[in-house]
Amino acid sequence: EGLIEFYDSFKDMFEFFCKNTTIHGTIRLVCSDSNRMKTAFWTLLLLASFGILYWQFALMFSQYWAYPVVLTMSMHSEPKMFPAITICNLDPYRFDLVSEHLVQLDRMAEDSIAFLYGINTSASLSHLHEGNIHVQDLPNIGNLSRSAFRLSHNFSLLRMPDHDDRAGKKHSNVGFRLCNATGGNCFYKTYSSGMDAILEWYRFHYMNIMSQLPVIINISDHEEQIEDMVYSCQYDGEPCRPSDYVHFHHPVFGSCYTFNSQGTDSFWTATKPGIPYGLSLILKAEQKDHIPLLSTVAGVKVMIHNHNQTPFLEHEGFDIRPGIATTIGIQQDEVNRLGGNYGKCTTNGHDVKVKLLYNNSYTLQACLHSCFQHIMVQKCGCGYYYYPLPPGAEYCDYNKQPAWGHCFYQLYSRLRNHHLNCFDQCPKPCRESLYKVSAGTAKWPSVKSQDWVRQALRHENGYNSTSHRLDIAKVTIFYKQLNYQAVNESPLLSENLLLSSMGSQWSLWFGSSVLSVVEMFELLIDTLVLSLLFCYQRLRAK
Numbered sequence: 001e002g003l004i005e006f007y008d009s010f011k012d013m014f015e016f017f018c019k020n021t022t023i024h025g026t027i028r029l030v031c032s033d034s035n036r037m038k039t040a041f042w043t044l045l046l047l048a049s050f051g052i053l054y055w056q057f058a059l060m061f062s063q064y065w066a067y068p069v070v071l072t073m074s075m076h077s078e079p080k081m082f083p084a085i086t087i088c089n090l091d092p093y094r095f096d097l098v099s100e101h102l103v104q105l106d107r108m109a110e111d112s113i114a115f116l117y118g119i120n121t122s123a124s125l126s127h128l129h130e131g132n133i134h135v136q137d138l139p140n141i142g143n144l145s146r147s148a149f150r151l152s153h154n155f156s157l158l159r160m161p162d163h164d165d166r167a168g169k170k171h172s173n174v175g176f177r178l179c180n181a182t183g184g185n186c187f188y189k190t191y192s193s194g195m196d197a198i199l200e201w202y203r204f205h206y207m208n209i210m211s212q213l214p215v216i217i218n219i220s221d222h223e224e225q226i227e228d229m230v231y232s233c234q235y236d237g238e239p240c241r242p243s244d245y246v247h248f249h250h251p252v253f254g255s256c257y258t259f260n261s262q263g264t265d266s267f268w269t270a271t272k273p274g275i276p277y278g279l280s281l282i283l284k285a286e287q288k289d290h291i292p293l294l295s296t297v298a299g300v301k302v303m304i305h306n307h308n309q310t311p312f313l314e315h316e317g318f319d320i321r322p323g324i325a326t327t328i329g330i331q332q333d334e335v336n337r338l339g340g341n342y343g344k345c346t347t348n349g350h351d352v353k354v355k356l357l358y359n360n361s362y363t364l365q366a367c368l369h370s371c372f373q374h375i376m377v378q379k380c381g382c383g384y385y386y387y388p389l390p391p392g393a394e395y396c397d398y399n400k401q402p403a404w405g406h407c408f409y410q411l412y413s414r415l416r417n418h419h420l421n422c423f424d425q426c427p428k429p430c431r432e433s434l435y436k437v438s439a440g441t442a443k444w445p446s447v448k449s450q451d452w453v454r455q456a457l458r459h460e461n462g463y464n465s466t467s468h469r470l471d472i473a474k475v476t477i478f479y480k481q482l483n484y485q486a487v488n489e490s491p492l493l494s495e496n497l498l499l500s501s502m503g504s505q506w507s508l509w510f511g512s513s514v515l516s517v518v519e520m521f522e523l524l525i526d527t528l529v530l531s532l533l534f535c536y537q538r539l540r541a542k
Contacts, residue, residue, distance in 0.1 A: 013526055021519050024511040025049075049509040056505045060498060067341045068492040077483035082235070082268040083330065083435055084260050085279060085477060086311040088253035088301040089229050090319075092291050101209045102291065104151050109202055109293050112157040116174060116194060149212050152398050155405070157201050160190055176201050181403040189409055195296075202293045203252075204405060207385040210251060211395035226257055231457050231472070232282035233259075235268065244268075251386065252294060253301050253313050263307030270479050275327060278478025282457070285322035286471035298322060300473055304330060304435045308361045314386075315365060318439070323470025325444030329480040333434045338489045345430040354425050357388035367426035372415055375422070380407035444474050 007013040018026040028042040094102055113119055160173040174197035175190030191197040226245060233240035244267070245257045259279065260268040270277070283300050303317030311317070320326050339345040346352050349362025356362065357370040373387040382396035382404055383389045396404040414420050445453040457472070493501075506512060 007526070007530060010527070010530065013523075013530060017519070017523050021523075022512050022516045023519070053505055053509045057502060060493070060501055060505075064493045064498050067343075069338060069342050069489040070492045072488050072490055074486045074488065075483050076486055079269055079271050080332070080482065080484070081263045081307070082260055082270045082279065082479075083304050083332075083433075084258055084263065084307050084309065084311075086256055086258045086301075086303045086305065086313070086317070087230075087281070087283065087475075088250055088256040088313060089284070090295050090297050090299060090301055091254040092251055092294055093249065093254065094291055095213060098209050098212055101149060101151060101212075102206075105202065105205050105209065106293070108151065108153075108205070109198065112201070113198065116157060116159060116198075149209070149397070149399055151205065152208075152402075154402075155201065155204065155398075157197060158188070160188065174198075176204075178406040178409060179403065180406050185406070187406075199293065199296065206251075206291070206294055207396065208398050210385055211397045229255060229284050230257070230281055231284060231460075232280070234280045236271075236277050238267075241267070250313060254295070256301075256311075256313075258311065261307065270482060273479045273481045275476055275478050278476055281475045281477075283320070283473045283475060284471065285320065285473040300475070302328075302475060302477075304328075304437060304477065306361075306363075306433050309363055310358045310360045310366055312365045312369075318437075320473050320475055321441070322473050323443065324441045325474040326476070327440045328475065328477045329438045330477065331436045331438075331480050332484040333436060334484060334486045335432045335434060336486065336488045337428065337430045337432075338491070339430045342489065342491060344427040346427045347430050349429075352426065354422075355390070357390060362429060364426055364428055368415075368422050371422035371425055372411070372420070375420065376408065376411060379411060380404050384408060438480070445472075 007016070015030050018030045021027075025042060025046055029039060029046075110120075155176045155178070157174060157176050160175065173188075173190040173192055174194040175188045176197075177186055177188050179186040189200065191200065226247070233244075235244075240259070244265070245259045246261050248256050248258070250256050285299050297319055299322055300320040301313055301317050302320055303311045303313055305311050305316070337343055337345040339347070346362060349356060349367070352362070352367060354367050354371045354374065356366055357373060358366045360366070369387045373383055374390060376387075377383050377390055377393045380396065380401065380403075382401050383393045385395045389395065394400075396408070398404060411420070415422060454472075491497075503514070506517075510516065
């Protein structure tokens with residue numbers, strides 16, 4: 001009793017609290033006890049204030065637990081690494097191992113085009129077989145492929161019946177039929193453009209033919225040197241070195257080279273903005289027509305991307321037109337996402353459930369392609385040719401899996417419509433660099449300078465064109481400015497801001513502070529102790 005001050009009654013305790021607390025308005029409950037109307041008014045007013053206060057608290061916590069974010073933008077200026085640049089000649093190779101099948105496919109395409117449009121394309125689709133790439137050190141595979149594989153005639157191009165479009169005009173689609181393994185559940189893969197239908201039909205057969213090749217082909221001994229595609233390469237006024245690029249072959253976009261793929265060489269550090277300090281290339285843009293129905297574009301494919309990143313040329317990049325000088329200015333943006341409760345993102349992809357099939361760093365496209373390929377192997381029993389294979393799987397071949405096309409196109413349609421769970425399993429990177437580009441073009445070389453330009457290229461690089469065809473292009477890629485814009489996510493309502501908002505509301509409705517909250521806890525403890533004492537006294541009296 002000497003340590004704790006006790007009250008004689010709850011009324012005394014309440015009066016002491018109302019007279020000495022720092023909460024505004026409570027003293028009016030004691031001062032106006034002789035006026036019951038005022039006492040009731042202030043009681044209701046205090047209770048209403050308490051109710052509104054905790055209603056505001058509930059709104060704050062519901063907003064806080066929703067984890068909203070706000071975007072903050074900042075500008076940074078510092079020397080940085082030049083991005084990775086991938087160029088492709090849009091000229092895929094005709095491998096000797098499958099060249100006979102490709103010739104048969106071209107004849108089928110000629111017949112289909114003649115059937116649909118009455119056009120004879122035999123002259124434009126003819127090929128020079130000495131241009132084939134022969135793959136060595138593959139015992140028995142060639143003979144097995146040539147004897148076992150047969151082009152299927154079950155996927156002929158058809159013209160669908162005419163129908164009225166929105167303008168009321170007659171229009172017919174072109175496509176080919178796909179059925180499941182039992183021959184049922186058929187549907188037509190149709191296109192309103194006959195050109196698109198022919199290209200997709202050709203690619204479908206092309207994937208089946210190319211599945212006969214080994215998964216990994218070393219064509220470095222058969223590939224032309226980079227000098228046959230890049231006549232001149234300079235960065236920041238200095239000639240490029242052989243170690244500055246890596247080579248790979250794309251089945252659609254042909255021979256490709258990536259400059260500054262790793263981003264670790266100080267040679268590629270960008271110290272100044274402007275055209276003279278960028279990457280300048282003179283490229284060979286001639287199409288040898290190895291597979292003309294697979295790639296109908298003549299020129300060069302260019303993609304600007306991050307280092308150690310797989311270039312997905314079918315989704316990004318742009319084409320460079322022959323006979324044109326193109327200047328491409330790039331501006332870098334950096335996006336930093338919070339992740340965790342504030343959004344779904346991954347730092348390096350290690351926490352993603354999808355096993356990546358690419359050896360480079362994590363990207364959203366790499367994850368989506370890997371996820372789709374895993375589902376494709378699981379559902380269809382084989383893999384899509386344009387994506388890497390999981391261990392133990394094989395690429396689709398309609399001689400072995402006759403219904404894989406039916407399975408593939410349905411799965412791909414579900415992926416495009418976000419009906420597969422790949423978009424749920426593949427988060428965006430928490431840190432991502434984006435490149436915005438702006439391009440300008442001019443005729444190059446000009447009429448008066450083309451003669452000496454061609455002579456110089458012929459003397460220095462073995463350029464052997466004797467015609468006036470537009471078969472060369474010039475590309476210059478540079479930073480427009482070295483400062484870059486960083487877009488950062490930050491919590492809209494952090495812990496500090498939440499406490500500050502709660503304190504503001506408490507002060508608004510009661511004009512008090514944190515110590516006032518402690519006083520209320522003290523009142524509750526005193527009430528509890530006094531209740532226990534009264535109960536103890538009654539039990540002792542009995």
